Amino acid sequence: MTVNPLLAACPVPAAETEHVLLGHGSGGQLSAGLLREVILPAFGAGADSEQAPLEDAAVVSLDTAEVVMSTDSFVVDPLFFPGGDIGALAVHGTVNDLAMMGAMPRALAVAFIIEEGFGLDELSRVCRSLGQAARAAGVQVVTGDTKVVGRGAADRLFITTTGIGERLPTARPSASRVRPGDVLLLSGPIGRHGITILSTRSSLGFESEIASDSQPLHRVVAAATAAGGDAVRAMRDPTRGGVASALNELAAASGVGVVVEETALPVPGPVAAACDLLGLDVLHVANEGCLLAFVAPESADDVLAAMRSRPESAGAVRIGQAVAEHPRRVVVRTSVGATRVLDMLVGEQLPRIC
Known part of the structure; x- marks a missing residue:
């Protein structure tokens, strides 16, 4: 039997709606669907929005030359716990690192490393929590990335956030400035x-x-x-x-x-x-x-x-x-x-x- 390679179907269940598949990290239709249906809506953006097209990088307008930047990765286990979850924690952790340098958060980048088989409902829950935490903190998620790895190559979900902030004009905190008597x-x-x-x-x-x-x-x-x-x-x-x-x-x-x-x-x-x-x-x-x-x-x-x-x-x-x-x-x-x-x-x- 001869098979026409042009007619061969990809053995990925495109209708899968419960778990993350390797195909969700392929850059193809499943990736686009994951962004459109799960990730972007949680951050207040849409893949089809003319006001916010999907670019390779975000442009951030800042009014000051004092820009503060920080990045942090989150691997907490369990993902959900009393008082929070990995999504909200990923916002709070980076916002707080900026704040310790006297900076107010202006923009966040978010990257997901997802294990194949992770529940889409759990991913959606994390994304919604992350989006809510960002809005409550007054900071926008402006860019990000998603990668899917095979089963066993990661434990469910890891998140990295990078933040940009503007330093307050009255703030000059630094680890080197502590003096006796403080x-x-x-x-x-x-x-x-x-x-x-x-x-x-x-x-x-x-x-x-x-x-x-x-x-x-x-x-x-x-x-x-x-x-x-x-x-x-x-x-x-x-x-x-x-x-x-x-x-x-x-x-x-x-x-x-x-x-x-x-x-x-x-x-x-x-x-x-x-x-x-x-x-x-x-x-x-x-x-x-x-x-x-x-x-x-x-x-x-x-x-x-x-x-x-x-x-x-x-x-x-x-x-x-x-x-x-x-x-x-x-x-x-x-x-x-x-x-x-x-x-x-x-x-x-x-x-x-x-």
């Missing part, structure tokens, strides 16, 4: 994201009492810098590695010592209980919705009040200060008056936390 502020409770992910992944039961703190922080930064201006020396969101890693990075970059008051740390009861049970130090647990800020002492009260005026940081507190002693080292003053060195985490305590 006051250390924390915008809210710690440990919620890491414990939520660990508990949900391992069915420990703590997730019924707590939820991830995943949220955008750029409006908190805008309020803080409006109140303190250049006195806001440095900011950092304590994600992987928690407060410990963030403070050690800042101490090393500025050459100062840092003292943290253990009794001032806002730790939710369920988080403290989980850490005690699992043998974890809450200062090493990841967060996705709080920030650390070093502020010149004369402006600390004003900045703290401004942070507390925002719902995202209503629980902001003063937790320590920068000192000239023990440069490049972070210590915790415990509830009994003793001190302990707070090092960065060695190895991986909670894998795939974000």
Whole structure:
């Protein structure tokens, strides 16, 4: 039997509507359908829109020469968890990285790596959440990419987001600007994201009492810098590695010592209980919705009040200060008056936390 190759049909079930296929990453009809029916509508765009044709790159108009750019990849497991999901997290993570440099988000690029067989309903749910999070943050998804890999070559779904932001004129935060005497502020409770992910992944039961703190922080930064201006020396969101890693990075970059008051740390009861049970130090647990800020002492009260005026940081507190002693080292003053060195985490305590 002779087969005319021009008449041969591609063995891809074009009518498949439940799972992602390798063909969805081929650049052909399935790819176009995935963009048109699942991805673009979630971001408020359409493949057939004359106002927004599909180009190879996006043009972004900025009013300032101070452009800030950041990129981050997200491999969190599970994909959905109390307080968020990988889609919203992919927006919040990059928006917050921009914010820590005093920048307001203006545009996002989103790239998906999808495992063959991943449910289209789950992908649609992630895309909708990502789009909603972007709109809530006031940032547009302007470009992106989608790749599909074979079964086993990836675990369901990975997302990379790249953000462009404009730096606020009053903001000059930098890890190298912390000085002895600067006051250390924390915008809210710690440990919620890491414990939520660990508990949900391992069915420990703590997730019924707590939820991830995943949220955008750029409006908190805008309020803080409006109140303190250049006195806001440095900011950092304590994600992987928690407060410990963030403070050690800042101490090393500025050459100062840092003292943290253990009794001032806002730790939710369920988080403290989980850490005690699992043998974890809450200062090493990841967060996705709080920030650390070093502020010149004369402006600390004003900045703290401004942070507390925002719902995202209503629980902001003063937790320590920068000192000239023990440069490049972070210590915790415990509830009994003793001190302990707070090092960065060695190895991986909670894998795939974000």
